[in-house]
Amino acid sequence: MGVYILKRLLTMVPTLFVISFLIFAIIELPPGDYLSNQIEQLRMQGEQAAIARVEFLRDQFALDRPFIERYAIWVGIWPGPNGFDGLIQGNWGWSFEFQKPVDEVVSGTLLLTVVLNFATILFVYIVSFPIGIYSATRQYSWGDYGFTFLGYIGLATPNFLLGLILLFLANAWFDLSIGGLMDPQYVDQPMSLAKLGSILAHLIVPTIVIGTAGTAAMIRRLRANLLDELHRQYVTTARAKGLKENKLLLKYPLRMALNPFISDIGNLIPSLVSGSVIVSVVLNLPTVGPVLLSALQSQDQFLAGFILLFVAVLTLLGMLVSDLLLAVLDPRIRLGGQAKT
Amino acid sequence: MSVVSIRDLCIDYHSDSGTTRAVNGVSFDVPNARTIALVGESGCGKSTISQAVMGLLPPAAKVASGQILFSDPAGEAAPVDIASLERDGPLMRDIRGNRIAMIFQEPMTSLSPLHTIGDQIGEAARLHQDMSREEAREATRDMLRLVQFPDPDRALDTYPFELSGGLRQRAMIAMALICRPALLVADEPTTALDVTIQAEILKLIRDVQEELQMSVLLITHDFGVVANMADAVVVVYQGRVMEAGPVETVFRAPEHPYLKALLDAVPTFHMDANERLQPIRPIAPKIGGLLSKERAPAEAAGARAGEPLLVVDNISKTFALRQGGSLFGKSQGRVLKALDGVSLTIQRGECLGLVGESGSGKTTTANAVMRALDLDGGSVRFDAGRGLEDIYALRGANLMDYRRRVQMIFQDPFSSLNPRMSLNEILMEPLIIHNVGTSAERADWVRELMALVGLDQRYLRRYPHSLSGGQRQRIGIARALALRPDLVVCDEPVSALDVSVQAQILNLLQDLKAELGLTYLFVSHNLAVVDYLSERVAVMCKGRLVEMGPTSTVVNDPQHPYTQALLAAVPEASLDHPLDFDHLSQTRASQPSAWPEPYRLDADTQPVLVEVSPDHFVCAPGLASPSLKEAV
Numbered sequence: 001m002g003v004y005i006l007k008r009l010l011t012m013v014p015t016l017f018v019i020s021f022l023i024f025a026i027i028e029l030p031p032g033d034y035l036s037n038q039i040e041q042l043r044m045q046g047e048q049a050a051i052a053r054v055e056f057l058r059d060q061f062a063l064d065r066p067f068i069e070r071y072a073i074w075v076g077i078w079p080g081p082n083g084f085d086g087l088i089q090g091n092w093g094w095s096f097e098f099q100k101p102v103d104e105v106v107s108g109t110l111l112l113t114v115v116l117n118f119a120t121i122l123f124v125y126i127v128s129f130p131i132g133i134y135s136a137t138r139q140y141s142w143g144d145y146g147f148t149f150l151g152y153i154g155l156a157t158p159n160f161l162l163g164l165i166l167l168f169l170a171n172a173w174f175d176l177s178i179g180g181l182m183d184p185q186y187v188d189q190p191m192s193l194a195k196l197g198s199i200l201a202h203l204i205v206p207t208i209v210i211g212t213a214g215t216a217a218m219i220r221r222l223r224a225n226l227l228d229e230l231h232r233q234y235v236t237t238a239r240a241k242g243l244k245e246n247k248l249l250l251k252y253p254l255r256m257a258l259n260p261f262i263s264d265i266g267n268l269i270p271s272l273v274s275g276s277v278i279v280s281v282v283l284n285l286p287t288v289g290p291v292l293l294s295a296l297q298s299q300d301q302f303l304a305g306f307i308l309l310f311v312a313v314l315t316l317l318g319m320l321v322s323d324l325l326l327a328v329l330d331p332r333i334r335l336g337g338q339a340k341t
Numbered sequence: 342m343s344v345v346s347i348r349d350l351c352i353d354y355h356s357d358s359g360t361t362r363a364v365n366g367v368s369f370d371v372p373n374a375r376t377i378a379l380v381g382e383s384g385c386g387k388s389t390i391s392q393a394v395m396g397l398l399p400p401a402a403k404v405a406s407g408q409i410l411f412s413d414p415a416g417e418a419a420p421v422d423i424a425s426l427e428r429d430g431p432l433m434r435d436i437r438g439n440r441i442a443m444i445f446q447e448p449m450t451s452l453s454p455l456h457t458i459g460d461q462i463g464e465a466a467r468l469h470q471d472m473s474r475e476e477a478r479e480a481t482r483d484m485l486r487l488v489q490f491p492d493p494d495r496a497l498d499t500y501p502f503e504l505s506g507g508l509r510q511r512a513m514i515a516m517a518l519i520c521r522p523a524l525l526v527a528d529e530p531t532t533a534l535d536v537t538i539q540a541e542i543l544k545l546i547r548d549v550q551e552e553l554q555m556s557v558l559l560i561t562h563d564f565g566v567v568a569n570m571a572d573a574v575v576v577v578y579q580g581r582v583m584e585a586g587p588v589e590t591v592f593r594a595p596e597h598p599y600l601k602a603l604l605d606a607v608p609t610f611h612m613d614a615n616e617r618l619q620p621i622r623p624i625a626p627k628i629g630g631l632l633s634k635e636r637a638p639a640e641a642a643g644a645r646a647g648e649p650l651l652v653v654d655n656i657s658k659t660f661a662l663r664q665g666g667s668l669f670g671k672s673q674g675r676v677l678k679a680l681d682g683v684s685l686t687i688q689r690g691e692c693l694g695l696v697g698e699s700g701s702g703k704t705t706t707a708n709a710v711m712r713a714l715d716l717d718g719g720s721v722r723f724d725a726g727r728g729l730e731d732i733y734a735l736r737g738a739n740l741m742d743y744r745r746r747v748q749m750i751f752q753d754p755f756s757s758l759n760p761r762m763s764l765n766e767i768l769m770e771p772l773i774i775h776n777v778g779t780s781a782e783r784a785d786w787v788r789e790l791m792a793l794v795g796l797d798q799r800y801l802r803r804y805p806h807s808l809s810g811g812q813r814q815r816i817g818i819a820r821a822l823a824l825r826p827d828l829v830v831c832d833e834p835v836s837a838l839d840v841s842v843q844a845q846i847l848n849l850l851q852d853l854k855a856e857l858g859l860t861y862l863f864v865s866h867n868l869a870v871v872d873y874l875s876e877r878v879a880v881m882c883k884g885r886l887v888e889m890g891p892t893s894t895v896v897n898d899p900q901h902p903y904t905q906a907l908l909a910a911v912p913e914a915s916l917d918h919p920l921d922f923d924h925l926s927q928t929r930a931s932q933p934s935a936w937p938e939p940y941r942l943d944a945d946t947q948p949v950l951v952e953v954s955p956d957h958f959v960c961a962p963g964l965a966s967p968s969l970k971e972a973v
Contacts, residue, residue: 233450240395241465241516242438245429252453331500332454
């Protein structure tokens with residue numbers, strides 16, 4: 001087991017190298033960079049002194065070097081102007097737009113992003129499982145039709161619209177401040193119980209908004225998977241033993257139907273980060289999504305590159321976790337290689 | 342006294358398109374500690390009856406009238422009418438799995454792959470007899486011992502996919518018997534198993550029946566199983582009982598025409614050479630027209646029957662099993678010898694039967710002949726009118742020519758026809774691929790083919806799903822014949838079909854061979870079928886050819902221990918040749934290293950065929966002369 005995890009972690013290293021290269025290449029695809037754009041602007045305004053300063057910065061961040069070299073310096077496998085100083089050495093880069101190191105820009109938002117995503121995944125699973133099981137076992141009943149209808153509405157409603165409506169209602173009924181992740185008075189205060197409570201209250205609306213589409217899709221998939229399993233022979237075998245329907249359902253078909261959902265954990269993470277950008281903009285949430293968007297727009301390459309790489313790492317870890325969970329749940333995967341064929 | 346007595350049972354299936362009566366006024370008794378066989382073709386309602394007895398009818402099915410009276414021989418409780426109980430109510434659940442238990446056809450899919458054998462078997466005991474986890478485990482261990490598991494203690498914690506099919510079915514039986522039921526319902530319990538495993542499982546069911554004094558309701562379509570297992574027989578046709586009575590009467594003096602027809606449709610050994618099977622619904626193939634005008638290509642080249650058409654010479658093939666092993670541990674990759682020095686010759690105009698159990702390499706051999714896989718060694722040579730040529734060296738036009746001359750009929754008529762193509766398109770496709778004729782000629786030829794397999798040409802617009810299994814298999818045959826091949830490889834063409842349809846297809850194959858001068862390589866696990874159709878037979882085991890010779894010689898005078906075991910395990914549909922359960926191979930007959938000298942084969946022994954009588958070859962390395970050994 002330990003050997004396996006170590007092996008998996010080692011195979012992540014080349015994967016991450018490939019991903020980082022692709023990210024870097026794609027970010028650099030548009031002509032120019034943040035600083036050259038700025039130089040253009042300054043030149044048009046005729047500010048020679050400022051240009052000299054920016055040229056100096058270009059040199060400092062090695063933006064005038066060839067593409068491969070820039071990439072290598074960014075990763076930290078090639079000496080830049082300041083020697084080996086890249087991602088590997090723990091230097092996550094400099095954000096030109098915010099005039100701050102990248103880690104200072106994202107440290108707050110990353111934590112909130114992770115918290116929000118975790119809450120959303122929990123919400124999706126907690127809501128969709130009971131409904132999915134209900135719909136599958138009572139196929140074509142009124143309840144099934146009702147949940148199907150609600151599910152399609154959830155899939156079809158634009159998230160930001162739902163967000164605005166919910167925000168208005170929350171403000172009107174529960175007196176919650178519009179937007180943000182906490183009431184304005186707590187923003188620059190140290191953490192306290194009241195602040196935590198405010199954060200949790202503000203998490204509710206975004207969680208529901210970001211989670212509805214996922215929940216609806218998950219209900220449909222669980223229902224379909226479970227319906228497939230319910231007609232399998234081993235279910236009849238269990239029934240022939242005299243098991244009660246509910247007990248039987250949880251022990252046999254549900255466990256079989258779980259696999260696709262566990263293998264999905266790794267895939268959920270990137271979609272939750274990139275999928276919630278619009279919602280975050282609309283609801284004014286300080287998550288990493290809007291930061292990524294603006295960084296991409298202004299070609300703030302080190303910031304954008306770091307965020308994308310961070311999501312990639314999360315995804316790879318998610319995949320590892322789902323593979324381990326699958327092995328724990330399914331003996332065919334755990335013992336597969338030893339089985340007689 | 343009867344454990345179950347069924348009275349005037351009627352069961353309806355309700356669907357959007359109306360009501361269908363699946364079971365219509367069925368009455369019979371299952372006496373204490375006896376075996377009743379419920380026999381019929383697929384779709385006759387026999388499984389519906391068994392489901393009704395178990396209270397496992399699907400929601401769409403309703404018992405319209407009648408009773409299923411269950412009187413438990415163990416208690417003094419008054420008889421219960423199962424038909425009137427709520428299917429998932431506590432009363433029914435108390436009987437189900439406890440007093441009446443069931444085993445199913447497919448041992449692979451009948452067990453949950455995610456739970457250990459011990460867990461699944463012990464579950465019923467914990468449910469019905471209030472056993473604790475430990476007690477149930479103990480009871481499970483006893484049960485596994487009763488069904489003769491090789492290592493009961495270890496088996497408790499194994500998963501179904503780690504076991505062979507036969508062991509899985511043993512586990513199923515242990516699961517059904519753990520509460521010592523009064524009645525065991527066995528729904529085609531051995532249909533999915535190899536013939537030697539089938540004999541072992543049948544013996545096991547008889548043994549435990551004696552041990553536990555329970556009744557068995559055996560649902561089967563196989564009269565061989567019936568003759569060896571049942572005390573009484575109930576024959577069902579379209580939801581009605583056609584005939585019922587003790588097994589003696591049913592086999593020796595069948596009265597109802599349907600039963601007589603069913604019995605006549607089963608191929609048995611001891612049939613006369615020219616005796617024909619009598620299908621229930623015979624078909625009339627029309628041979629003539631275009632077919633008679635255009636002579637078979639082989640005859641045009643001046644070839645005569647009796648000459649070697651295909652020579653398989655010492656071919657071998659190994660498959661690497663999945664490398665890497667388990668997720669969390671190391672294990673070395675294993676290799677499977679699918680073919681080990683197999684040599685055989687098919688004469689023009691004959692039918693060579695290729696027999697063996699699953700995993701014997703018979704299908705791999707067929708694929709090698711089709712050039713559907715790459716060989717590790719040896720050669721396959723074919724006479725396409727230019728003398729014997731190595732088919733693995735053929736390229737371009739010559740390879741296309743070979744493909745045209747060798748065609749295949751597949752096992753599963755359901756999955757071997759593309760459901761999105763009409764029959765016309767299916768039969769036309771080979772002609773288009775090989776660019777035969779103009780489109781008008783092709784259309785004529787397709788109609789001819791339909792007549793050839795006895796199908797109305799109005800069916801040409803239909804799609805495969807609207808045909809029955811037998812009709813589909815006839816389309817598969819017509820497709821194989823579309824290019825007028827020299828050699829037809831039949832891979833288990835009747836094993837998915839009912840007895841009556843099987844007879845129909847076998848007769849069709851026989852007629853076509855005679856009329857069109859075809860040559861068959863007939864792959865089957867069913868010795869009786871091979872006996873009916875083939876002039877010569879080759880027996881395979883674990884990738885080796887163990888015996889080959891004229892069919893009558895091999896069947897009547899088998900030399901090799903494996904062939905003997907195989908023949909001894911075939912249940913015959915006749916009371917005069919019962920299975921000898923006491924002398925069923927104690928040793929594993931399919932283990933080459935366990936065969937006695939001179940037949941013993943170790944992993945690296947070269948299999949050598951020795952001619953024991955004219956044309957009759959047996960694999961016996963111990964008998965081979967030293968010079969021959971060197972030569973090989």
